[in-house]
Amino acid sequence: MIEVENLHKSFGGTHVLKGITTVFEKGKTNLIIGQSGSGKTVFMKCLLGLLLPDEGSICYEGRIYSQLSGSEQRDLRQEMGMVFQGSALFDSMTVEGNVMFPLEMFTKQSKAEMQERVDFVLNRVNLVDAHHKLPAEISGGMKKRVAIARAIVMKPKYLFCDEPNSGLDPKTAILIDNLIQEITQEYNITTVVNTHDMNSVMEIGEKIIFLKDGIKEWEGSNKEIFRTDNEAVTNFVYSSDLFKKVRQMYIEERA
């Protein structure tokens, strides 16, 4: 569980995050949604410790990040896995090298143990024959799966995904969504996903936080988002005719 309390972040004169308070629950897929420029990426970078907030706190199961020493912060980061928007795989390493990298850096496992773990996680994300390929030789969907494998190889307590579906076709996007949700439940970890994708909201949004201009405008689940009267949320989520019709059908069905 991650508890965020009154989080503020500014860059020069621009106040990006304006007092966000929320809780990201363990074993659930927590989604951060909002328009471009609403502060989602800055919020996630604060959660990852890549940016330090100006005010407020982020508490990881009793550990307030800003109160930890440098080495304690690095130890905490080793409990985090991150799937970047562009996958951020190391170009010079093979798929296997990328996934093995955290194990080589932070564990004292033997080569055989590391290989076993790498095979297991690559198998878990359905990548069985790409071990020796370079990132440049695989598709966007495969890169995301490698990034997920690298993120979970150290058995993290917290998994962060920044727009995991961007640039993927709808079918692959759903596969990635389902994979993230399955892994969250399987390992009982706290997962935070930053997304624009409304399919993800409907499919895996067990808890959704809607940001608008750096303020938490609304929070709830994907079931509740159908019923909400919050104008900002409905304008954002149901901006397309398709989703307007889906919502109407849902409401009529319930009525």
Place this chain on the structure above:
Amino acid sequence: MNYLASIGSYSIMVREVFKKPTKWPIMKSLILKEIDELIYNSMGIIIFISIFIGGVVAIQTALNLTNPLIPKNLIGFATRQSVILEFAPTFTSIIMAGKVGSYITSSIGTMRVTEQIDALEVMGVNSLNYLVFPKIIAMLLYPFAVAIAMYVGILGGWIANVAGGYSSSAEFVEGLQLDFTPFHVTYSFIKSVVFAFVIATVPSFHGYYMKGGALDVGKASTTSFVWTSVVIIILNFILTQLLLG
């Protein structure tokens, strides 16, 4: 003010490079990879440039010796002094600032743009130590490259001199041995160690702290080359004054 802020950021970067070291087996392989990339792969261009520069120095000295009272062995003497004191350490370093410096800036800059550096940081890796420290250690071998540049430069001078018929081989070799001061070689090596540090760290600074996209990687490489060259030229002046002045 911006220059002062950059000097401050550079100093902080250099301090961070030596903190929280990466595990030795991983660091060892990174260092060997960087030796291959930064030193071994640069030997071709270093040898090529040195041989021609040595040749040009010998020809120009010979063509300016119009007074018959000046001995012909001055060609060998001037070639040796020019190559050892300036051309091998400084001219080669400017070439390296272009070749190696732009490689360092673009490779680290691309890692910044594609969030690979963020990925390292999120994992808890000291990205500066992981990326920059192996380059600094690899560049400690740079004086060996400069030594080869000295040898090849003088060889180029000898070939140009003899082939052009400006003086005999014996006169050239006599000039090479004339008033030789071993400290000049030490001075050259001291300069090359300092320049090696500059070539490893200034381009790393420009790559690591760059902002923007692919186009900005190219701009950062150009800026990095300009600043690395400027720093080398200024340090060359200061070191010459300190060591020989």
